[in-house]
Amino acid sequence: MLKTLKSAERLFLLIKKQFPFNVSSVSKGKIFYEMQRFISDDPESWLNAISIWKNLLELDAKKKKLSQGDANPLKRKMGENDSIIAKKLKAEQMQENRECQLEKQIEEETLERGDFLTEREKCQEELQNDVAKAGDTHDQNDLTFRVSCRCGGAIAKTLSAQEAGRIIGIALMKQFGWKADLRNPNLEIFIHLNDIYSVMGIPVFRVPLASRAYIRTAGLRSTIAWAMASVAEIKAGAFVLDPMCGLGTILLEAAKEWPDVYYVGADVSDSQLLGACDNLKAAGLTGKIELLKVSVIELPLPSESVDIIISDIPFGKKFKLGKDIKSILQEMERVLHVGGTIVLLLSEDHRRRLKDCEGSSFPLNSKGSHSDEPGAEKCLILEGKTGISETVSSSFEANHQECLHKMPPFGSLVPVECYKVSLGKTDAFIHKYKKSSSSGL
Amino acid sequence: MKLLTHNLLSSHVRGVGPRGFPLRLEATEVRVIPVEFNPDFVARMIPKVEWAALLEAADHLHLAEVPKGPTQGYEQDETFLRKMHHVLLEVEVVEGTLQCPESGRVFPITRGIPNMLLNEEETET
Numbered sequence: 094m095l096k097t098l099k100s101a102e103r104l105f106l107l108i109k110k111q112f113p114f115n116v117s118s119v120s121k122g123k124i125f126y127e128m129q130r131f132i133s134d135d136p137e138s139w140l141n142a143i144s145i146w147k148n149l150l151e152l153d154a155k156k157k158k159l160s161q162g163d164a165n166p167l168k169r170k171m172g173e174n175d176s177i178i179a180k181k182l183k184a185e186q187m188q189e190n191r192e193c194q195l196e197k198q199i200e201e202e203t204l205e206r207g208d209f210l211t212e213r214e215k216c217q218e219e220l221q222n223d224v225a226k227a228g229d230t231h232d233q234n235d236l237t238f239r240v241s242c243r244c245g246g247a248i249a250k251t252l253s254a255q256e257a258g259r260i261i262g263i264a265l266m267k268q269f270g271w272k273a274d275l276r277n278p279n280l281e282i283f284i285h286l287n288d289i290y291s292v293m294g295i296p297v298f299r300v301p302l303a304s305r306a307y308i309r310t311a312g313l314r315s316t317i318a319w320a321m322a323s324v325a326e327i328k329a330g331a332f333v334l335d336p337m338c339g340l341g342t343i344l345l346e347a348a349k350e351w352p353d354v355y356y357v358g359a360d361v362s363d364s365q366l367l368g369a370c371d372n373l374k375a376a377g378l379t380g381k382i383e384l385l386k387v388s389v390i391e392l393p394l395p396s397e398s399v400d401i402i403i404s405d406i407p408f409g410k411k412f413k414l415g416k417d418i419k420s421i422l423q424e425m426e427r428v429l430h431v432g433g434t435i436v437l438l439l440s441e442d443h444r445r446r447l448k449d450c451e452g453s454s455f456p457l458n459s460k461g462s463h464s465d466e467p468g469a470e471k472c473l474i475l476e477g478k479t480g481i482s483e484t485v486s487s488s489f490e491a492n493h494q495e496c497l498h499k500m501p502p503f504g505s506l507v508p509v510e511c512y513k514v515s516l517g518k519t520d521a522f523i524h525k526y527k528k529s530s531s532s533g534l
Numbered sequence: 535m536k537l538l539t540h541n542l543l544s545s546h547v548r549g550v551g552p553r554g555f556p557l558r559l560e561a562t563e564v565r566v567i568p569v570e571f572n573p574d575f576v577a578r579m580i581p582k583v584e585w586a587a588l589l590e591a592a593d594h595l596h597l598a599e600v601p602k603g604p605t606q607g608y609e610q611d612e613t614f615l616r617k618m619h620h621v622l623l624e625v626e627v628v629e630g631t632l633q634c635p636e637s638g639r640v641f642p643i644t645r646g647i648p649n650m651l652l653n654e655e656e657t658e659t
Contacts, residue, residue, distance in 0.1 A: 330578025332542075353575045357539065366647055380569035380623065383539045386649040393546045393650045395555065 099319040099350065102303045105283060105294030106149075108142040109135070113288050114248050124252060129264040131293065136268055143236070143280070146295050237274035238265065239281050246288030257286060261293075307349060309375040310368055312340035313405045317438065317514055317523070321403050322347035324510065324525050325436040329353040331400040336389040336425065341369035341382065343403050348381045356382040359389065390420045392428050399428045405438040408521075418446050422503050426528065435506060435526040438514075444522055448501060505529050535630075535648050538622040540591050541584050545634035545641075547652065553636040556587035559594045561630035561643075569623045576619045577609045583622070592621055 098104070109131060114124060132139060242258035261284055262273055271280075281299075285292045303316045321343060327333060331354050335343050338358030348356055360366050366384055373379045387393055389404075402425050406418065425435055439447070500508040506526040513522055545554030585603050592600040600621050601614055608614050632641040632648055641650045 329574060332582070353572060353578075355538065355575075355579065361651060370645070370647070380567065383536060384647045385539070385543075386647050386651060388651055391546050391652060393543050393554075395542070395544050395552070398542060 098302055099346070100316050100323070102316055103301045104297040106142050106146055106297060108138050108282075108293040108295065110290055110292045113246070113291055114286060121251060124248075125260050128257065128260045131261065131291075132264045132268050139265075139269070142295055146280070146297075149297060236269075236271045236280055237278045238262075238271050239273065239275050239278040240265070240284060241281060242284040242286070244286045246286075248286050248288075252286075257284065305346075307376040307378075308342060308345055309372050310340055311342050312365075312368075313342045313438070314516060315342060315346055317516065317521075318343040318405075319346040319350065320512075320514070321405075321436045321438060321523055322350065324512075324523060325401050325403050325434050327351040327354055327401060331355070332398070333357070333401045333403065334392075334394075334399045334428070335359070335404050336387075336392060336402065336421075337404050337407060338369060338384070339365045339405070339407075341372050341384075343405060344382050345372060345376055345378060347403065348378050349376070352381065354381075357385060358382060359385040359387045359392070361386065361388050390424045392424055394428045396427050397430050400430055400433050402429060402433070402435045404436075406440075406443055408440045408442070408519075418443050422447070422506065426504050426506055429528045431505075431528050431530045433528050435524075435528070437524045437526075439522045439524055441520070441522075444500070444524075447503065500524065502526075535627045535643055535646055536623055537588060537591055537595075537625055537627075538579060538583075539648075540627075540632070541582075541588055541622075543632065543648065543650070545637065545639065546650075547634055547637040547639050550634060550636045554634050556584065556590060556635070557632040557641070558635055559591045559627065559630065559632055561595055561627045563627075563629035564595055565626045565628050566624055567626050569619070571616060571619050573612065573615050573619075576615045576622070579622060580604050580608060580618065588621070595625065595627070597621060597625065 114127065240258040240262045242254045242261065244252055244254050244257055261282070265271055265282070266273065281296055283292075283294050283296055303314060305311070305315050308315060325333070325347075327347060327350075329351070333344070333347060333354055334357050335341070336359045338344055338360050339362075341358050344356045344358050348354070358369060360369070363386070366386060369384055370379075373382055373384075385393075404425075406421065429435060437443075500511060502508060503526065505528050507529050508524060509527050510525040511522055513520055515521075540557065540559055543555075543557055544552075545557060547554060581604075589600060589602065599617055601617055605611055605614050626646055627643055628646050630643040632643065632650075633639070634641075639652075641648055643649070
């Protein structure tokens with residue numbers, strides 16, 4: 094069931110979370126000592142997390158035997174046992190869910206679109222092996238483990254990730270008698286130390302959720318692709334176009350989630366189309382997605398024939414964007430139905446260029462202010478249901494509003510929503526536009 | 535390329551405008567690929583179909599049993615929907631050509647993918 098979380102990267106069971114290390118004036122030895130205290134001060138949280146982890150493994154094995162219809166009682170059971178915390182590398186939001194809130198969160202993940210876009214790190218996995226192993230290691234002493242550590246910010250200057258990992262590893266061996274196994278451990282411990290927090294957790298799944306079984310070669314990150322598709326409000330019977338589809342990641346994610354839809358992908362590059370074809374075959378979706386070799390600024394489609402356009406506009410690092418963003422948007426606007434939706438992934442650069450060009454004719458200022466409201470509403474809903482801490486939520490809201498405020502309408506395309514997302518090394522923006530009728534109503 | 539797609543494609547050679555539809559279909563290799571029948575989806579596509587274009591294309595592919603138009607109450611007519619499902623979604627043109635009716639420009643279809651890129655002189659400004 095956790096595997097249905099599509100816009101999240103990895104999922105961890107939290108062992109410990111506390112304030113970042115103060116490294117300014119302490120010696121390395123002192124830091125090592127502090128880290129050991131993570132474990133020696135509070136072995137309970139560690140053991141607690143381990144037992145939850147084991148429960149999850151057993152539950153998953155049981156679930157695989159039960160039919161789908163019995164999902165609900167299991168959900169509740171998980172809710173009682175767990176405090177699962179979703180964590181994000183860029184730390185824009187921290188969410189704590191306890192007990193029944195977990196249920197809510199999971200339903201939200203699958204039902205609400207785009208609210209968890211800035212949330213990262215949840216996992217998806219095959220647990221069969223782990224169950225067998227966990228079953229064998231009823232005695233905690235037989236557990237094999239490995240520590241993965243990531244250091245950032247000030248502490249990274251004093252301590253390398255390996256050193257940190259080693260310290261924790263040794264402390265764990267001392268405290269619990271576990272054995273280290275770097276190749277194929279039962280249990281993996283993840284440690285993130287940076288300027289914002291010090292966190293320790295156990296990944297729920299071995300493989301990140303973001304790596305999908307049905308995508309052979311991913312172009313765009315699958316989590317972002319899914320998020321874009323869900324923001325687009327795809328309804329059954331719609332005609333969805335990705336005019337710069339590349340390897341087809343967005344269409345694949347969309348077709349898996351919303352199957353009763355007509356999908357068309359287009360690209361100018363033969364190699365990309367070949368890759369897309371390959372992906373479609375591997376996913377078994379050749380019947381659902383059509384491919385065309387056409388240019389985005391010259392779409393061989395009648396005007397107003399497309400319901401939804403979703404696209405990742407090439408950022409210019411990997412691919413050369415031969416045409417400018419204005420002509421791209423103009424052609425997209427032409428083929429879109431009135432009332433249709435466009436969802437684009439834009440770089441900071443693209444946004445700047447769009448801000449500079451006002452598109453055609455009327456300014457639609459009144460429309461501009463109305464469009465702020467759905468954005469703000471979305472912020473508030475997010476806050477209420479998931480209990481983001483005060484300080485963080487206000488910055489998220491501010492970010493969101495800012496995102497939207499600066500974007501002008503493009504011709505009859507009215508900006509409706511905007512989300513800042515992280516692509517790992519760079520940031521990008523998901524922009525949603527709706528086509529209003531040309532009378533400017 | 536499926537016939538549902540052909541039904542939407544229109545030539546965008548300079549100056550052609552709406553007379554660029556429909557594209558004349560010729561096929562040298564056609565495959566029938568089974569696709570899971572989803573009556574709701576097919577029913578939703580029916581109102582979007584340009585029937586004359588579809589019938590012409592189906593004719594060029596020598597397809598039999600192609601409905602001439604939507605029947606009364608087609609949404610519940612499974613026989614009709616199954617036929618349409620087959621015609622629109624299961625017939626794949628793997629190799630062939632699409633020709634613009636106005637300008638005569640020919641677009642190739644290779645490995646099931648139509649190539650409709652125009653060169654500089656042909657595009658609209």
